[in-house]
Amino acid sequence: MIKSVGRLYGLGIGPGDPELITVKALRLLQSASVVAYPIADQNKQGLARSIVLEYIKPKQIEIPLYFPFKLECSAQPYYDKAAKTLAEYLQLGQDVVVLCEGDPFFYGTFMYIYNRLADRFPTEVVPGVSSTIASAAVLGVPLTYRNDVYVVIPAILPAEILKAKLAVADAAVIIKLGRHFEKVVGVLKELGLYERAKYVEKATMPEQRIVAIDRVNPSEVPYFSIIVIPSQWQP
Amino acid sequence: MIKSVGRLYGLGIGPGDPELITVKALRLLQSASVVAYPIADQNKQGLARSIVLEYIKPKQIEIPLYFPFKLECSAQPYYDKAAKTLAEYLQLGQDVVVLCEGDPFFYGTFMYIYNRLADRFPTEVVPGVSSTIASAAVLGVPLTYRNDVYVVIPAILPAEILKAKLAVADAAVIIKLGRHFEKVVGVLKELGLYERAKYVEKATMPEQRIVAIDRVNPSEVPYFSIIVIPSQWQP
Structure with a gap:
């Protein structure tokens, strides 16, 4: 049996109130094997994770993606690394959700992941409240x-x-x-x-x-x- | 005992997929006594209602608000009438939700209700996915x-x-x-x-x-x- 690859989801989780996540994003968040989210500081959990903390289950694998806030011009290696890490899980057939404050395609960082992986793995973007x-x-x-x-x-x-x-x-x-x-x-x-x-x-x-x-x-x-x-x- | 007035909610229900409603809007929708929604044709149920039909409970009172699509310049009497109808329920202490495609404050019709009632009744706007x-x-x-x-x-x-x-x-x-x-x-x-x-x-x-x-x-x-x-x- 050929194992199929996992699905990648960019989940808009809304502006901050955990209740402003959509029903769809919540469902996909809770059913994925792997929950990834950007962090701007390697010693902190990140805003996106903190918004939906109550929804993440202990058995889910969490992957912080380190995108330094101040280095936008040379951020490409960080995006490359994040995409490579997620690709490993996707290749193993595991579904990966990437948490995105607001909407994934609206001033977010998910686009950098999307541009690197959407041609290789089935990808869906779930819009969110901006x-x-x-x-x-x-x-x-x-x-x-x-x-x-x-x-x-x-x-x-x-x-x-x-x-x-x-x-x-x-x-x-x-x-x-x-x-x-x-x-x-x-x-x-x-x-x-x-x-x-x-x-x-x-x-x-x-x-x-x-x-x-x-x-x-x-x-x-x-x-x-x-x-x-x-x-x-x-x- | 003095009976307090009801609360008015403008609920963003998102762009069309019923799952793109927020958790908050869904909770408020299902707990309100009165569910109001715009209709553009008196013989049809209206788009907003059709989007969330599966969430509306039989015991909820439904109030279609007739806003003729083609008469925007002289629509004021229709907004006045809608506000008057909703005010009657609010005055009786019943919570009223108004369903809004997308977001209530973004190219919607809820603003016309809001401008007529928000100074008289406690009002909350729940943003939605546009x-x-x-x-x-x-x-x-x-x-x-x-x-x-x-x-x-x-x-x-x-x-x-x-x-x-x-x-x-x-x-x-x-x-x-x-x-x-x-x-x-x-x-x-x-x-x-x-x-x-x-x-x-x-x-x-x-x-x-x-x-x-x-x-x-x-x-x-x-x-x-x-x-x-x-x-x-x-x-």
């Missing part, structure tokens, strides 16, 4: 109406580029604020968007914090914080 | 990397506006194609984006259909079809 959309929910601000153009922008971009991109948006979400908060606020003020802007840290996580944007301390803005500029369209 | 993101998953195309700017654009916009908005995007999703398909294709060709564009109808629904964009018959493009233009960024 923190971009969950931020609007916890802030209580309707995000987009009818014919609105919606834009998601990483805060790291230079002020002039942020300005040009925001200018086309009816509604926008600015992600990965961290140390870029003050630059972003400057751009929002220039564009007349500051009054509309809402701020949230770690939406749906236990540490979630909502604070008026003019009360934010720029030196304490975490990476996982978001500014939402909701649509102005009035029904 | 079809925009689910389309990338079923197409197997990583959508956004690292510092990409992501844009969602309704196809109804005029060609010149589509062009201007698409020009700022590293990755884009064009929604609600329907009869606008040919116009969108023209714009994509002008911008040199046509080769990258992927097409999907009714992503994750039983009728899901993926077809190469140059094989699409423009006269048969449904409203719930999407074009995904994935990021070109190469790791």
